[in-house]
Amino acid sequence: MSEAIRYEKDSDNIVVLTMDMPGQSANTMNEKYKVSMDECIDRLEQEEALAGVVITSAKSTFFAGGDLNDLVKATPEVAQEFMDSVTAIKAQLRRLELLKAPVVAAINGAALGGGYEICLACNHRVAINNPKTKIGLPEVTLGLLPGGGGVVRLTRLLGLEAAAPFLLEGKQVNPEKALQAGLIHELAESAEEMLAKAKAWCKSNAGVMQPWDTRGYKVPGGTPSNPALAMKLPMIPAMLKNKTKGCYPAPEAILSTAVESLQVDVDTAFKIEGRYFTSLATGPISTNMIKAFFFQLQQISKGSSRPKGIDQYTTKQVGILGAGMMGAGIAYSSATSGISVVLKDISEEAAAKGKAYSEKLLAKRVSRGQMSQEKADAVLALIKPTANAEDLQGCDLVIEAVFEKQELKAAVTQEAEVQMLASGIMASNTSSLPITGLAHASCRPANFIGLHFFSPVDKMPLVEIICGKETSDETLAKALDYVLQIRKTPIVVNDSRGFFTTRVIGTFVNEGLGMLGEGLSAASIEMAAAKAGFPIGTLAISDELNLQTMRNIRLATAAALKEEGKALPKSASDDIIDRMLDQYDRGGKLAGKGFYDYPQSGKKSLWPGLIEHFGAGSKEIPFKDMEERFLFVQALEAVRCMDEGVIESIADANIGSIMGIGFPPWTGGVIQFINQYGLRQFVERAQDLTNKYGDRFTPPSSLVEKAEKNETYD
Numbered sequence: 001m002s003e004a005i006r007y008e009k010d011s012d013n014i015v016v017l018t019m020d021m022p023g024q025s026a027n028t029m030n031e032k033y034k035v036s037m038d039e040c041i042d043r044l045e046q047e048e049a050l051a052g053v054v055i056t057s058a059k060s061t062f063f064a065g066g067d068l069n070d071l072v073k074a075t076p077e078v079a080q081e082f083m084d085s086v087t088a089i090k091a092q093l094r095r096l097e098l099l100k101a102p103v104v105a106a107i108n109g110a111a112l113g114g115g116y117e118i119c120l121a122c123n124h125r126v127a128i129n130n131p132k133t134k135i136g137l138p139e140v141t142l143g144l145l146p147g148g149g150g151v152v153r154l155t156r157l158l159g160l161e162a163a164a165p166f167l168l169e170g171k172q173v174n175p176e177k178a179l180q181a182g183l184i185h186e187l188a189e190s191a192e193e194m195l196a197k198a199k200a201w202c203k204s205n206a207g208v209m210q211p212w213d214t215r216g217y218k219v220p221g222g223t224p225s226n227p228a229l230a231m232k233l234p235m236i237p238a239m240l241k242n243k244t245k246g247c248y249p250a251p252e253a254i255l256s257t258a259v260e261s262l263q264v265d266v267d268t269a270f271k272i273e274g275r276y277f278t279s280l281a282t283g284p285i286s287t288n289m290i291k292a293f294f295f296q297l298q299q300i301s302k303g304s305s306r307p308k309g310i311d312q313y314t315t316k317q318v319g320i321l322g323a324g325m326m327g328a329g330i331a332y333s334s335a336t337s338g339i340s341v342v343l344k345d346i347s348e349e350a351a352a353k354g355k356a357y358s359e360k361l362l363a364k365r366v367s368r369g370q371m372s373q374e375k376a377d378a379v380l381a382l383i384k385p386t387a388n389a390e391d392l393q394g395c396d397l398v399i400e401a402v403f404e405k406q407e408l409k410a411a412v413t414q415e416a417e418v419q420m421l422a423s424g425i426m427a428s429n430t431s432s433l434p435i436t437g438l439a440h441a442s443c444r445p446a447n448f449i450g451l452h453f454f455s456p457v458d459k460m461p462l463v464e465i466i467c468g469k470e471t472s473d474e475t476l477a478k479a480l481d482y483v484l485q486i487r488k489t490p491i492v493v494n495d496s497r498g499f500f501t502t503r504v505i506g507t508f509v510n511e512g513l514g515m516l517g518e519g520l521s522a523a524s525i526e527m528a529a530a531k532a533g534f535p536i537g538t539l540a541i542s543d544e545l546n547l548q549t550m551r552n553i554r555l556a557t558a559a560a561l562k563e564e565g566k567a568l569p570k571s572a573s574d575d576i577i578d579r580m581l582d583q584y585d586r587g588g589k590l591a592g593k594g595f596y597d598y599p600q601s602g603k604k605s606l607w608p609g610l611i612e613h614f615g616a617g618s619k620e621i622p623f624k625d626m627e628e629r630f631l632f633v634q635a636l637e638a639v640r641c642m643d644e645g646v647i648e649s650i651a652d653a654n655i656g657s658i659m660g661i662g663f664p665p666w667t668g669g670v671i672q673f674i675n676q677y678g679l680r681q682f683v684e685r686a687q688d689l690t691n692k693y694g695d696r697f698t699p700p701s702s703l704v705e706k707a708e709k710n711e712t713y714d
């Protein structure tokens with residue numbers, strides 16, 4: 001009896017291996033698993049009259065995959081050791097598929113990554129038909145490749161083209177879709193039926209071999225020497241590069257593994273896969289991505305920034321003030337999570353228009369087969385459009401999303417607070433006004449908080465929660481519970497101008513517009529941002545944000561600071577924005593003209609006037625400097641935010657920067673970027689950038705001290 005896998009032989013000589021790792025909620029490919037599986041295979045190889053093997057799990061999932069605790073620690077120094085352990089896992093799975101009896105995977109729940117790789121080493125795959133079960137190889141989303149034979153086996157099984165979305169995009173599918181795609185062979189309606197089907201298959205398939213071990217097996221679509229495939233192949237690396245901008249090595253490594261491995265025998269193919277896997281796993285990008293997208297995201301979804309000792313709260317009815325772009329989106333996200341919504345605007349028509357937005361999104365989901373019509377109708381019925389504040393009675397949360405005007409926000413807050421539950425919380429979706437100031441209008445400032453959603457709300461996963469000076473812990477806990485209830489990712493910040501995300505992205509925009517002012521070419525500015533991994537360039541994002549709105553925020557901020565006796569420091573973008581608006585009447589995308597021209601039909605293109613009027617292209621600096629200015633300026637601002645207590649959690653800073661403002665995922669986030677660069681090297685480079693481009697790159701003393709002590713941000 002091995003420790004992690006139960007071994008049970010029935011009267012038909014079929015052995016059922018049930019994976020059930022002690023003390024773990026899911027089975028993972030750790031040392032205990034490897035030892036137990038080795039013991040099981042030793043025993044299976046010695047069985048006299050083995051008629052079949054069925055592998056299943058006693059957990060709610062089949063198998064969770066590789067152990068990310070081990071993977072995140074892999075560095076180039078341990079590459080050989082890592083390669084040896086990968087080779088051992090492959091050898092183990094190879095022994096399994098070469099057993100002299102049929103081996104069937106009985107997939108009782110999610111089989112992802114290493115879990116599905118075990119399934120691929122089986123001769124047959126039966127899954128319980130649960131639409132919530134996920135099957136696939138998501139390694140690429142963590143900067144890795146399926147290193148347990150997954151690339152080699154899936155490309156041989158499906159052919160290069162059909163395997164591509166699963167390997168290069170990490171596509172995950174439910175059992176029904178997995179059956180259609182050829183990832184599994186059979187569906188079962190229950191655990192009993194699954195086991196019965198698995199055993200029946202063993203009985204009628206004695207002597208079966210894996211397709212790739214069968215003489216004369218032809219890979220679907222052929223190997224790369226097949227002329228049809230050979231013609232398409234040269235285009236793929238360029239398409240990938242276009243997507244990854246060279247920042248993500250995993251898709252390229254997967255493609256190379258797939259192409260190279262199809263041209264050699266299986267054992268050599270596994271060696272090729274092992275080498276590419278080792279180089280990815282011991283490299284920096286997978287470490288960054290595992291930290292961010294697994295550990296830190298998990299930490300956040302467990303409520304790491306939630307005050308302790310406060311009972312979990314479920315929001316029942318949310319009032320939303322303002323049914324414009326943001327309000328309509330918040331209504332949709334709340335209703336799809338089963339929360340009743342009162343959507344209030346100044347007129348019934350405006351409120352109904354906000355509700356119509358949900359109707360449109362729901363209809364799209366129904367037409368794509370992602371939701372039933374009944375479910376869509378039920379969601380829509382949860383939204384009550386109104387112009388009457390009395391309808392807010394009974395709301396335990398009200399979120400205001402009216403125009404960005406302090407007096408208007410104060411008025412709607414007071415109007416809502418009279419109606420809503422006294423124990424409820426009042427939130428503002430402001431993007432620039434300090435929460436403490438807005439809370440002055442509230443009769444219950446302890447219950448007042450900021451809930452900063454991002455546009456478009458239905459797609460953007462992040463919500464920045466902002467605590468004002470008087471916000472209570474209970475209010476924060478309830479707000480955080482609500483954000484998780486609507487299946488979004490909360491980060492928690494303290495009040496400050498621009499909070500965390502707006503403040504950090506502000507430095508990015510300022511840097512790009514500043515470069516334009518320096519005379520750098522507009523195309524290079526946009527290209528440098530893209531090459532660094534940003535989804536959108538600074539000139540394009542300014543057009544989206546709207547130059548007039550950017551100026552309004554600047555003027556409002558300056559006025560507010562003046563009242564406090566302070567002055568808003570001048571920034572390099574001010575003059576550019578003013579000239580664009582006042583001299584050239586180019587307000588941005590909405591106006592059809594900004595840094596780009598937006599023709600009625602066709603693609604946007606950079607405004608040629610930038611050359612004539614701003615001297616764009618008259619100066620050049622090293623391209624690397626441009627890329628790093630974008631990355632450094634934001635990382636440095638994030639450190640300042642931490643020093644000032646605006647943000648306290650490193651996980652929140654990293655995830656907030658990736659999910660809220662498009663900081664490149666390959667970096668692992670705005671603070672992990674500094675860790676990975678190496679603190680000493682980062683400080684040196686920041687000083688170099690200061691000498692060349694100005695004081696905004698001066699590293700804060702907290703960072704310099706940390707670097708001197710050889711510490712990292714952990």
Ligand SMILES: NC(=O)c1ccc[n+]([C@@H]2O[C@H](COP(=O)([O-])OP(=O)(O)OC[C@H]3O[C@@H](n4cnc5c(N)ncnc54)[C@H](O)[C@@H]3O)[C@@H](O)[C@H]2O)c1
Nearest residue numbers: 322323324325326344345346401402403404429430431455
């Ligand atoms: N647009 C963004 O990308 C974005 C992102 C984050 C936060 N925000 C913030 O969200 C808020 C709303 O932005 P938006 O883009 O949705 O604006 P919007 O102009 O699309 O919508 C504002 C809505 O508020 C309504 N309104 C005005 N007075 C009202 C009142 N007294 N009672 C009820 N409704 C009233 C208007 O009729 C309008 O429908 C602003 O504070 C903005 O700063 C916007």
